[in-house]
Amino acid sequence: MSTKKIITCISCPMGCDCDTENLESITCSAGRKYVQNELTNPQRVVTTTIRVKGSNGRSSSLLPVRTSTAIPKNDIFKLMDLTRKVEVELSADSISSIKCGDIIFKDIGGSGIDLIATSSK
Amino acid sequence: MNTNNTCDVYDVIVVGAGPAGLSAAIAAANSAAEDSKSKVLLIERDKTFGGILNQCIHNGFGLHLFKKDLTGPEYAEHFIKELKEKKNITSWCNTFVLEVLPKKDLHEVVCVSREHGLCTLKAKAIVLAMGCRERTRGHLALPGTRPAGIFTAGTAQRLTNIEGLMPGRRVVILGSGDIGMIMARRLTLEGAKVEAVVDRLPYVSGLTRNRVQCVDDFNIPLYLNHTVTFIKGNKRVEAVEIADVNDLQNSNSRRLIECDTLLLSVGLIPENELTEAAGIAMDAKTAGALVDDNFQTSIPGIFACGNVLHVSDLVDYVSSDAAIAGCAAAHFAALTVVNKHNSIKVTTGENVTYSVPQMINIPATSATSATSATTKEVTLSYRVKTPLKDVRTVITNQKDGKIIFEGARKKIMRPGEMERVKFNLNKDQMEKIEHSLLLEVK
Ligand SMILES: Cc1cc2nc3c(=O)[nH]c(=O)nc-3n(C[C@H](O)[C@H](O)[C@H](O)COP(=O)(O)OP(=O)(O)OC[C@H]3O[C@@H](n4cnc5c(N)ncnc54)[C@H](O)[C@@H]3O)c2cc1C
Ligand code: SF4
DSSP states (O other): OOOOSEEEOOSSTTOOEEETTOGGGOOOHHHHHHHHHHHHOOEEOOEEEEEEEOOTTOOOEEEEEEESSOEEGGGHHHHHHHHHHOEEEOOSSOSSOOOTTOEEESSGGGSSOOEEESSOO | OOOSOOOOEEEEEEEOOSHHHHHHHHHHHHTOOSSSOOOEEEEOSSSSSSGGGGGOOSEEEOTTTTSSOEEHHHHHHHHHHHHHHOTTEEEEOSOEEEEEEOOSSSEEEEEEETTTEEEEEEEEEEEEOOOEEEOOHHHHTOOBOOOBOEEEHHHHHHIIIIIOOOOOSEEEEEOOSHHHHHHHHHHHHTTOEEEEEEOSSSSOSSOHHHIIIIIGGGTOOEETTEEEEEEEOSSBOOEEEEEEGGGTTOGGGOEEEEOSEEEEOOOEEEOOHHHHHTTOOEETTTTEEOOOTTOBOSSTTEEEOGGGTSOOSOHHHHHHHHHHHHHHHHHHHHOSSOOOEEEEEEEEOTTEEEEEOSEEEEETTTTTOTTSOSEEEEEEEEEESSOEEEEOEEEEETTTOOEEEEOOOEEEEOTTSOEEEEEEEEHHHHHHOOSEEEEEEO
């Protein structure tokens, strides 16, 4: 792909058009950082769901999760393949075993990325 | 009506527990009158609180309010936690509000649930926060057959993110609103092939950041100035025909896209059946109630906030406006006499589709009450009609044409992104504005 001169920053809803050839013209530091990353190693936070196996008579359901950090754009589909295969099991004794913010999977598939629950179950 | 379970009187009843309702209920509970905490009831028809946020598992919420990039459920969790800590809020889920009945003395709310049966509740003040629903195929009159495989984008989102069901494998999305674009990415990640996102406008109707991170990131073909002209398929969608809106008659402009699913992301309609049935004055431009800067509707003691008032793209503003509404509702409930005030109208001029609130209250006879605040802070939320480059917001006194506020020049304003301005009216200006303010973008 040809290198684009203008990159739209997605760090906040403003969605500024940033000139990649004149980083100095970007007045906002978050924007400058985003553009620099975008030019060298574009990264995204990925959100998805994973299966939760029901126990305690609970039916199985989905748990929304996010990656602990932004991951390289090229690794997104690899991560999706991994998350499709995993399933968390609610332990039978705990009343409410998953809390929003819990690490559900550490270092998923040896990628160094953790999956964080974004809702309580 | 036969009511079997008539309960006591609440200070504030909030209808709907999405981000707007949650924030309004918490604010109402916090801003209690001196001696006693106000009694608040929050009613939600779904089995959980949080409204639309529960199915919005993507990030992008809370950047303004929490300075954090949260997902929908995480954002909701903040408020649900706070809700549970408030002893003076009763919250019911699985309860459907059937009617809001304005009364001279105490307003009434009729609701039904398994647990409580059919009951009529009384409230000194009511906050309406029912959110909105999606426009469907019926609103568009799309030609073609009526096969399975046509969903609204929000329904597809619920199926994918909550029920764990894939709506289809090869998908065309009509409408480039935020839900449509978010679903383009979501379904791509889950292994579907999104064949096209189609919009009849020359620009995407949702946030630009969603175009970048949901459509462009995954190289999904985007057809602007196009619309779906025909749906093919017997039992299941087999293909859709799209065409250039500027050249609809020309068969060369048409193209057939094979797919098994068509998602519609063609706009939201505020859910105002309760509002209209209550006889509340509506604004044809927003399809929501007319409100003043306390979010009070034409009926004293009934307030409206969130998407039921006007469709917002940012939840942060929904929460902060709803907090004002909740607080004002609690104050109204605590009042014994109603304060007199004058209201000035906000009219929209050049390039502006609508503005909320439509009315601003200013203290009556501000000259006599020397103690009353000398300036008043006003926030207006509005949308522009078309994308505009290098423009600024200008607010003038319609009577003498004097400029009251002039915003900084902005490189671009887009209809998909709500604009907000905050400005102060000083005492002198308040006295001079007899009738209305004019809001323009130029
Ligand atoms: C797909 C999508 C993506 C979005 N992405 C973002 C984003 O990235 N960032 C962002 O900031 N914002 C985003 N938004 C916008 C934001 O989510 C909304 O503006 C916000 O949720 C509106 O809140 P609400 O409380 O008005 O409505 P809702 O969340 O719809 O809540 C209304 C509630 O009222 C209940 N209700 C309705 N009628 C009744 C009745 N008769 N009786 C009882 N209960 C009733 C409903 O069940 C519902 O729970 C997005 C919205 C959508 C749909
Ligand atoms: S450059 Fe700054 S203001 Fe503009 S979108 Fe990026 S973070 Fe937001």
